[in-house]
Amino acid sequence: MAGSVNKVILIGNLGRDPEVRSFQNGGKVCNLRIATSETWKDRNTGERRERTEWHSVAIFNEGLVRVAEQYLRKGSKVYVEGQLQTRKWQDQSGQDRYSTEVVLQGFNSTLVMLDARGEGGGGGYGGGQSGGYGDPYGAPMGGSAPAPASGGIDDDEIPF
């Protein structure tokens, strides 16, 4: 089918440091755990309540893996844009199990750092927006080298 859209947008904090694994073909995946939470007032008691949601993020985009590895740490606040994917796998007893992740892969993915602690002088990095732009109405142009990076994964032995 065509005519479909599958998009997830998260802003939240990392629950732990990014975890990077390499494949035999040189590809890499970087996994993040991101927390989002909402607070609200209980309608009856009036007390403040909170609910935290934990998201599993898998980055296959080469450039974004590099950014995550280098700049993100436990506690970092990030914006991620990717797509929902559910994988089927078998547990030890052979039963079907499913894991749903937010996957950053291909050109329609974005990772933006929203704090700047820890990177020395400055901070922030708009990984997903580097390249690809420029003033479309500007004269000679010629600029903007996208290089959005792409997966190229050769291995399916990923024990999530």
Next chain:
Amino acid sequence: MAGSVNKVILIGNLGRDPEVRSFQNGGKVCNLRIATSETWKDRNTGERRERTEWHSVAIFNEGLVRVAEQYLRKGSKVYVEGQLQTRKWQDQSGQDRYSTEVVLQGFNSTLVMLDARGEGGGGGYGGGQSGGYGDPYGAPMGGSAPAPASGGIDDDEIPF
């Protein structure tokens, strides 16, 4: 925590008719199965490949449940906007299992029909955008009755 965003945007087709269940307190949930798919050319063989992803959607927003129930059918194309939520449950053997869904609940959710087959003459329905708007600069105004509907669910016995 504050400062977080949890948003999912899907455009896809229903794999089956919506399923509505009622709770003892009068609340309802409507479950959808939505397919999104991408196609791409294999870099090596040049052949066209396709990947379909199936999403579980749970609608708690009263008004959107009504729309889904009334207008959506197997094959309907919809836009949904909600948030990611993972529930923990125990299977028969007592093991922890997790299910991730796109939840439409509260005022930050949207459901928009993108085809109009079956509803007689015309069609389409922008469920999530009914109400709440109007020309902010227009004179007397006074209009726009939001009534975004809200859950109010009393029951936790939901066998997904």
Next chain:
Amino acid sequence: MAGSVNKVILIGNLGRDPEVRSFQNGGKVCNLRIATSETWKDRNTGERRERTEWHSVAIFNEGLVRVAEQYLRKGSKVYVEGQLQTRKWQDQSGQDRYSTEVVLQGFNSTLVMLDARGEGGGGGYGGGQSGGYGDPYGAPMGGSAPAPASGGIDDDEIPF
């Protein structure tokens, strides 16, 4: 027509303090100037280039006006979610002019603070997500008082 979506998502910094104006009926509008920018490497010269875009944001949602007024300052980083609106007006010479803004109004708008400087102890505020949520599968519930706020503007003399 139904079946449409009009959504803008911005993350950027305020170029100046928020400006709030009141209407005769008690309503308020808060205007923000938000900068977003991209950087890229020029494909030919290899040098780093940057492009900044300035966005006009008009907040009519009562609760979000309060948040903006109280917590946002020049330099603040925010996430805003609203809709595109173009207004027609006449300049002094009577010519038609058009201004396009990102309007936050009604329940489908969000404002999230992404830094916490200046608010004393802590910081951050998820204005757009307060209320409306809660564990949909949780037992008695009854909580979550949305109160998304709504415009109610009575005046059209807004000199943008």
Next chain:
Amino acid sequence: MAGSVNKVILIGNLGRDPEVRSFQNGGKVCNLRIATSETWKDRNTGERRERTEWHSVAIFNEGLVRVAEQYLRKGSKVYVEGQLQTRKWQDQSGQDRYSTEVVLQGFNSTLVMLDARGEGGGGGYGGGQSGGYGDPYGAPMGGSAPAPASGGIDDDEIPF
């Protein structure tokens, strides 16, 4: 600056056929006029009201220009994802004027057809999602040739 996001998502119908112009360097721009509308009940009178918003879209992405040219017509329903851009220009009297558009350029843009009339048998086309994906966990893979297309415009004489 880094750490910013500039994203517009629209679903609406074309008010007229797409207009394509070529630049001297071979680049092209395709302009769309897209209508979105909301309906709501007037809070006082109870009558149904409607507001239509017209959006100017400029597509610079080569592949998406081709899709728009070939498949879109007046009345077509589309999903577009791009970024907000305001251009400054001088009118005949030399006064500064501003035009705001939704620009589809670079890899972070998407165009998806949401109806299929006119293209013979079947339909739909997920322009922005062709390429770039594939099963990241699938074995040999190697597939997915992105080729997101990019502008390369040589001309600044665009009379909007």
Next chain:
DNA sequence: TTTT
């Protein structure tokens, strides 16, 4: 397991 984050953050406020």
Next chain:
DNA sequence: TTTT
């Protein structure tokens, strides 16, 4: 007019 922001931010890096």
